[in-house]
Amino acid sequence: MNPVNEAGGRCSGIPTTPEALSYAAAGVDIEAADEAVRLIRPLVASTARREVVEGIGGFAGLFALPTGYREAVLVASADGVGTKLAVAVEADRLDTVGVDLVAMCVDDLVCVGAEPLFLLDYQLWGHLCPEDVARVMAGIAEGCRKAGCAVLGGELAEHPGQLREGDFDLAGFAVGVVERDRLIGPAGRHAAQEGDEVIGLLSPGLRSNGYSLVRAALLGRAGRHLDEEAWPGAGFSLADELLRPSLIYTPVVLQLARQLEVRGVAHITGGGLPGNVPRALPPGLDAILSAGSWPVPRIFAEVKAAASADDAEMVRTFNLGLGMVVVVPSGHAREAVEEARRLGFDAAVVGQVVAGTGRCIIQSAG
Numbered sequence: 001m002n003p004v005n006e007a008g009g010r011c012s013g014i015p016t017t018p019e020a021l022s023y024a025a026a027g028v029d030i031e032a033a034d035e036a037v038r039l040i041r042p043l044v045a046s047t048a049r050r051e052v053v054e055g056i057g058g059f060a061g062l063f064a065l066p067t068g069y070r071e072a073v074l075v076a077s078a079d080g081v082g083t084k085l086a087v088a089v090e091a092d093r094l095d096t097v098g099v100d101l102v103a104m105c106v107d108d109l110v111c112v113g114a115e116p117l118f119l120l121d122y123q124l125w126g127h128l129c130p131e132d133v134a135r136v137m138a139g140i141a142e143g144c145r146k147a148g149c150a151v152l153g154g155e156l157a158e159h160p161g162q163l164r165e166g167d168f169d170l171a172g173f174a175v176g177v178v179e180r181d182r183l184i185g186p187a188g189r190h191a192a193q194e195g196d197e198v199i200g201l202l203s204p205g206l207r208s209n210g211y212s213l214v215r216a217a218l219l220g221r222a223g224r225h226l227d228e229e230a231w232p233g234a235g236f237s238l239a240d241e242l243l244r245p246s247l248i249y250t251p252v253v254l255q256l257a258r259q260l261e262v263r264g265v266a267h268i269t270g271g272g273l274p275g276n277v278p279r280a281l282p283p284g285l286d287a288i289l290s291a292g293s294w295p296v297p298r299i300f301a302e303v304k305a306a307a308s309a310d311d312a313e314m315v316r317t318f319n320l321g322l323g324m325v326v327v328v329p330s331g332h333a334r335e336a337v338e339e340a341r342r343l344g345f346d347a348a349v350v351g352q353v354v355a356g357t358g359r360c361i362i363q364s365a366g
Contacts, residue, residue: 077109087243115254122154122170273319
């Protein structure tokens with residue numbers, strides 16, 4: 001039996017000639033990976049927290065639990081950037097997708113009140129270019145600094161033949177901590193109740209959701225080009241709009257939770273408002289949102305027209321301008337909006353909590 005053929009040979013596409021075959025010849029460049037690590041090391045260091053015991057370079061990252069907690073609960077999340085990466089690759093603009101990655105991970109943690117502690121990233125490349133890895137990591141480091149968490153480690157992988165040269169995928173894994181009696185949401189001591197008010201933290205763009213539809217509609221059906229104006233009179237390109245980095249809402253939500261009683265938080269990602277707002281409510285309640293109480297960015301109208309999509313499709317695919325929704329006791333919504341704005345985040349009172357069956361209903365102004 002031929003061991004080379006048994007191990008893959010012709011079936012796997014690996015040459016079966018008698019000449020020696022190196023790892024580099026097979027498409028994996030260890031020296032490039034080492035150079036990438038050298039380039040990203042100072043970026044990782046810029047995110048360090050005092051609890052980091054050992055970070056990049058070891059077999060595992062070491063992180064000491066923060067002190068001062070009576071009954072600490074660790075909270076974990078994992079997410080990616082999705083097909084927004086395809087837009088970044090086509091535009092050759094890789095510097096901000098790392099911000100999107102951090103936002104998708106830490107803004108899930110804060111929905112239960114957790115302070116993000118650290119993040120691990122996983123980068124998968126068809127062909128590893130150290131400079132491109134550093135560009136991606138620059139965004140990850142920026143996002144972690146904004147969120148207040150450390151890059152504790154990660155994995156840098158090169159899979160020739162699985163991905164085309166220039167293509168890559170990106171995933172993140174974040175861990176946070178919260179005091180058990182300060183948990184937010186249905187698992188917390190102070191869950192949402194009938195009569196509570198809902199505020200929205202505004203998103204100026206798409207964040208990182210719905211890009212498969214965006215690309216199919218704008219770049220496919222409508223034949224748009226990334227270097228053309230986003231829309232008449234916009235003053236910036238379509239690439240600028242589609243690659244607008246996600247806001248990271250974690251700092252403002254944590255501050256709101258310190259200042260007043262936050263009873264529910266929903267990160268508006270895949271599934272839109274109807275798919276995410278009910279996750280922040282206990283059974284038997286609905287959230288009624290008032291259409292027109294917040295501005296919907298122009299990009300959504302552009303996508304809707306290009307896709308010939310109806311309102312239901314848009315609502316269940318996109319955030320429509322609300323990146324996060326926060327539930328507070330009746331009478332405290334204006335205070336929450338003012339505090340969010342003081343911290344540099346635009347916000348609006350968008351609805352209320354009523355008795356119901358676990359839905360988010362968007363009512364027209366009429």
